[in-house]
Amino acid sequence: MELLVQLLVAGTLVGSIYALVALGWALIYKSSGVLNLAMGELTLIGAYVCLTFYNWGIPFPLAILGSLIIGGVLGLLVERLVLRPLIGEPILTVIMVTVGLSFLFKGLVGLIWGTDTQVFTPPVFPAEPIRVGPITISPVFLGGFVAALLLLVAFTWFFQRTRWGLAMQATADDQMAALSLGVSAKLVYAIAWAIAFMAAGVGGIFLGIINGLNVSVSFLGLLVLPAVVLGGLNSVPGAIVGGVLIGILQNLAGGYLDPLIPGGIKEVFPLAFMAVVLLFKPYGLWGWQKIERV
Amino acid sequence: MFRLPAGTYFQTYQQAHRFWPTRFMTLRMIGLLAVLFVAVPLVANNYVLSIANRIGYTILAAMGVQLLIGFTGQLTLGHAAFVAVGAYASAIFTLTAVENADIPFWGFLSQAGLAYPLSVVAACLLSGLWSVLFGLPSARVKGFGIILTTMAAQFITVNFIIAQYVSQIGGRGHYFSLPAGTVKIGPWALAGDRDAYFWMLILVVLVTAAMNNWKRTRPGRAWLAIRDNDIAAEVLGVNIVRYKLLAYFAAGILAGLAGSFWITSLFFVSPEHFEWSNSLWWVGVILIGGVGAVDGTIFGAIFLELMLVLVNSFSAANLDFLYFKDIAFGLAIILFLLYEPNGLAYRWWQIKNYFYLWPFSYK
Numbered sequence: 001m002e003l004l005v006q007l008l009v010a011g012t013l014v015g016s017i018y019a020l021v022a023l024g025w026a027l028i029y030k031s032s033g034v035l036n037l038a039m040g041e042l043t044l045i046g047a048y049v050c051l052t053f054y055n056w057g058i059p060f061p062l063a064i065l066g067s068l069i070i071g072g073v074l075g076l077l078v079e080r081l082v083l084r085p086l087i088g089e090p091i092l093t094v095i096m097v098t099v100g101l102s103f104l105f106k107g108l109v110g111l112i113w114g115t116d117t118q119v120f121t122p123p124v125f126p127a128e129p130i131r132v133g134p135i136t137i138s139p140v141f142l143g144g145f146v147a148a149l150l151l152l153v154a155f156t157w158f159f160q161r162t163r164w165g166l167a168m169q170a171t172a173d174d175q176m177a178a179l180s181l182g183v184s185a186k187l188v189y190a191i192a193w194a195i196a197f198m199a200a201g202v203g204g205i206f207l208g209i210i211n212g213l214n215v216s217v218s219f220l221g222l223l224v225l226p227a228v229v230l231g232g233l234n235s236v237p238g239a240i241v242g243g244v245l246i247g248i249l250q251n252l253a254g255g256y257l258d259p260l261i262p263g264g265i266k267e268v269f270p271l272a273f274m275a276v277v278l279l280f281k282p283y284g285l286w287g288w289q290k291i292e293r294v
Numbered sequence: 295m296f297r298l299p300a301g302t303y304f305q306t307y308q309q310a311h312r313f314w315p316t317r318f319m320t321l322r323m324i325g326l327l328a329v330l331f332v333a334v335p336l337v338a339n340n341y342v343l344s345i346a347n348r349i350g351y352t353i354l355a356a357m358g359v360q361l362l363i364g365f366t367g368q369l370t371l372g373h374a375a376f377v378a379v380g381a382y383a384s385a386i387f388t389l390t391a392v393e394n395a396d397i398p399f400w401g402f403l404s405q406a407g408l409a410y411p412l413s414v415v416a417a418c419l420l421s422g423l424w425s426v427l428f429g430l431p432s433a434r435v436k437g438f439g440i441i442l443t444t445m446a447a448q449f450i451t452v453n454f455i456i457a458q459y460v461s462q463i464g465g466r467g468h469y470f471s472l473p474a475g476t477v478k479i480g481p482w483a484l485a486g487d488r489d490a491y492f493w494m495l496i497l498v499v500l501v502t503a504a505m506n507n508w509k510r511t512r513p514g515r516a517w518l519a520i521r522d523n524d525i526a527a528e529v530l531g532v533n534i535v536r537y538k539l540l541a542y543f544a545a546g547i548l549a550g551l552a553g554s555f556w557i558t559s560l561f562f563v564s565p566e567h568f569e570w571s572n573s574l575w576w577v578g579v580i581l582i583g584g585v586g587a588v589d590g591t592i593f594g595a596i597f598l599e600l601m602l603v604l605v606n607s608f609s610a611a612n613l614d615f616l617y618f619k620d621i622a623f624g625l626a627i628i629l630f631l632l633y634e635p636n637g638l639a640y641r642w643w644q645i646k647n648y649f650y651l652w653p654f655s656y657k
Contacts, residue, residue, distance in 0.1 A: 035438050037371075085632055091437055092369055096581055097631050099371075099574050104624030110617040225442055233438065268454040275431065275446040282435040 002134050007255045008248060013141035014210075015247020016148040019240040021203035022227040023155060024196030026239035029228070030172040031192040032185075034083060035095050038102035039200055040221030045105060046071050046201015047208035047217060048113050051120060060124045064147070064205060068198045075197035079190045087189075106218065117214040124209060144206030151202055152240065155195065159236075164191055172234070219267070223250070226274035232287025241285065246270050299650040313506070330495055335488060343487040345603060347559045350494035352595035354555055355572075356579040357501050357588075358548035363577065364586035365514065366541040367521030368432055371573050372444035375451035376425045376546050378568035380417040380553025382460055385470045385563050387413035392476050407478035410554075418550035424451070425546025426539050433535045436524070448570050457565040471562035490559040497555055498592075501548060505588045508544070517541050521586075578623060582630050584637025593638040601626065 021043060028036050046067050053063035082101060086094055125139040159165035164187070170178040171188045179185055200221065207220050224239075227246045231238025254266035277284065299318065304310040314320040334346070355377050362368045391409035394400040403409040428447035432440050461470075477484045484490055508514040516537040519527035528534050557563055575598070583594025605622050609615045630637065 035441070082628055082632070089631075089635070092363065092581075092585065093631055093635065095369070095441065096577060097628055099577070100624045100627030100631070102624070103571075103574070103620045104628065107617040107620030107622075107624060110620070111614070225445070229442060262458070264454055264458060268449050271446040271449045275428075275443050275450075278435055278439045278443055279431045282431075282439055 003255060006135050007251045009135055009137060010141065011248030011251035012244055013137070013145045013247070014251065015244035016145045016152075017203045017206050017243075018223055018227050018247050019243025020148040020151055021200050021221060022224040022231070022239035022243040023152065023236060024199035025224045026228050026231070026234070026236050027168075027199075028192045028196050030234045030236065031168055032083070032087070032189045033094075034098065035091065036098045036196070037095060038098045038105060039196075039224050040218030041102045041105035041109070042071075042197055042200035043204030043207065043221035044109050044215070044218045045074065045204070046197070047204035047213050048109055049201070050205045051113075051118060051208065051213060054120055054124075060120075064202060067201050067205065071197035071201040072194040075194035076190050078197075079193035083193065084186065084189065102218075106215065110215070115215060117212040119212050120209055138210075140206070140209050144210070147202060147206065151199060155199070164188075168192065223270050226270040226277075228284075229274050230277055230284055232284030235284070235286040238284060238286035246273075249273060311510075313503075327499070331492075335491060340487045343491045344559075345599065347487060347490050347494050348602075349595050349599045350491075350498050351552060351556055351559060352576070352579060352599055353498050353592055354494075354501060354552035355549065356576040356583075356591045356595055357505055358545035358552070359576045360580045360586075360588065360591045361505065361508075361517075361548060362541060362545045364580055364590075365509070365521060366517040366538060367524075368429070368538060368541060369437070369441045370444040370545070371441050371570075371577060372428070372446070372448035372451075373545070373549060373576055374568040374570065374572040375428075375444075375448045376421040376549035377553040377556070377572075378452050378456055378563075378565070379421040379424045380550030381556045381563045381568070382456060382470070382553070383417040383420045383550070384410070384413040384554035385472060385557050386460075386463065387416050388472060388476055388557075389470065392473070404476075404478075407480040407482070410477045410484075410558075411479055414551065414554040417554045418547040421550035421553065422543045422546035425542045425549065429539055429542030432538045432542070444573075445570070448573055452565055452568045452570075456568075461565065470564075472557060474561070477558050477561075484558045487559070490555075493558055494555060497551055501551065502588060502592070505591075509588075513537060513540055513544075575623065578627050580637075581627060582637060584639030587637065587639035589642065590637050590639030593642065597638060598623070598626070 021039060024042075025036055025039050028034050049070050050063045050067040053066045054060060058066065078101065082097060083094075086097055125143050127139075129136040129138050130142065131137075157165075159169055167178070167183045168188050168191060170181070170183055171185060175185065178188075204217055204221065207217050211217065211220075223246060224243070227242040228239050229242070230245055231240070231242030250266055250270050253269035257265050257269065299316065302316055304315070309315065314323055335343070338346070355373065358376070359370060359373050362370045362373075388409050391400045391404040391413075395404050400409075403412065428443055431443045435443075474485060475483050479493070482489070484493055509518070516527065516532045519530065519532055520534055520537060524534055556567070560567075579594040579598055580591055581594070582597055583592065584590030601622055602619060605618045606615055609618045634641070
């Protein structure tokens with residue numbers, strides 16, 4: 001029982017980070033229909049930028065802010081240079097261009113920062129775990145959870161209260177109607193990419209602090225795909241719930257299945273689960289059922 | 295379709311349906327085969343041959359992707375999993391035959407040099423079936439769903455089943471190595487780059503011919519119909535699920551061939567040879583070559599492998615090579631999609647037409 005609660009708590013905390021990255025993914029898909037496979041590399045870039053700032057002696061919250069700004073600028077650039085000329089192209093073209101981006105980013109990150117695992121020194125969070133009754137929580141997970149929560153609240157506020165956020169909602173809901181009412185689709189796409197870069201970056205920072213920062217963080221970034229599939233591709237709340245659920249499932253698999261089937265089940269389980277979801281519930285929990293079926 | 299040279303007309307359907315419709319084409323292709331089979335091995339040294347083998351392997355592997363994406367419209371990002379199944383099946387079969395040589399059945403196989411050829415057949419069947427298993431969701435979803443399932447296939451097969459379990463078979467440790475002289479086709483021992491080159495050429499020629507011919511058969515036409523408009527295809531009586539699964543099976547067979555060729559050119563297999571990036575690399579091959587064009591697969595493979603050689607010669611340190619390789623590949627895909635979306639095959643088609651229609655090119 002204790003193990004179960006422990007796994008549930010840890011899963012929720014990690015899952016909130018996945019939820020943040022998944023939010024960025026779902027936003028791009030919902031507003032522009034682009035299926036982004038470069039999400040893992042976006043998390044890498046954000047994490048490395050933050051690490052660099054931190055190494056310069058900038059306090060951690062400011063370093064996060066800096067990586068948010070740089071992520072936003074990169075997002076705008078990528079959208080303008082690469083994605084915008086391909087609006088309306090077939091699905092293979094758009095997916096493969098994001099694959100091209102992911103290779104490009106991976107190469108650039110390797111060239112600039114190397115492949116060795118790097119850690120934030122001095123440690124950002126105390127190593128001493130927090131004890132709540134029988135459960136122990138590592139402060140890093142808690143910090144990630146709080147940061148993810150803050151950003152999720154900020155983004156929700158942005159979507160519901162600001163002019164640009166409302167324009168994005170309108171575009172996602174009905175592109176043609178939004179365009180005819182004077183919403184600029186270009187602006188919406190650009191903001192979506194900027195937000196995706198920011199969200200993925202923050203997710204990457206905390207994943208990097210938890211596991212140490214190297215290329216494998218980009219694999220964790222790929223776990224957003226099971227999350228968004230579970231939530232339904234075009235549902236932003238679904239992506240958040242899906243992210244948390246995938247975090248929990250992953251930890252449960254690590255805790256209970258690993259002794260039975262040893263070796264890396266924790267990494268593969270979300271992807272296997274995704275294949276099953278696609279087979280039985282292709283539109284996820286809250287996705288539009290008009291998703292194309294055979 | 296190609297255009298005919300000015301002044302050539304067909305009078306019967308038989309003429310129009312020939313594999314190489316004009317005498318010039320036949321001569322050109324025979325000339326090409328002669329160069330590849332006779333001239334290249336005479337002049338080339340081992341380094342050139344090993345590059346040729348890498349190109350051949352890329353062609354073989356990318357043909358399966360071409361069949362799925364280019365012919366049937368089923369996007370796949372997990373082809374390396376099926377190639378890995380082929381490579382491991384072939385390696386395990388061959389090794390079992392060699393190590394159990396005192397048992398009459400296996401002994402006969404390894405003595406007669408049948409172990410490797412049989413293992414190729416087994417590898418093809420196994421990866422075909424494995425591919426069908428992961429193609430099953432294509433009966434229910436399409437587009438993005440299929441991409442994700444094939445991605446899941448990649449990580450489940452290579453990173454989990456093969457890396458954790460299959461690699462443990464026989465206690466050989468992380469990778470399987472095949473001792474020299476184990477891979478034999480009848481009396482012909484495939485012992486180096488030169489032997490592997492001929493075996494590669496045979497396979498590539500067979501696969502290219504098969505791909506070109508599949509387009510003209512009933513399943514091939516069904517695949518093209520599904521790619522162009524699946525609803526229209528179904529209305530016309532094409533059994534979509536059956537032909538999609540058939541496409542997965544055929545692609546799996548091609549992957550099995552590629553995998554069993556891989557062990558002859560390197561003599562060992564390891565899960566690291568079949569990473570997700572390999573799957574993406576092969577999709578890049580067909581994008582750069584031209585989606586749906588069989589000759590495009592070959593152009594794309596040659597382009598990318600030669601690009602690798604170029605990158606390799608520029609970057610001195612070994613680690614830098616990996617980064618430059620990623621950067622070059624990413625840039626190549628992005629630039630091709632932005633500026634040459636029809637691929638190299640389309641450019642080649644235009645060049646050919648220019649000469650065919652010259653001097654009356656009115657377009």
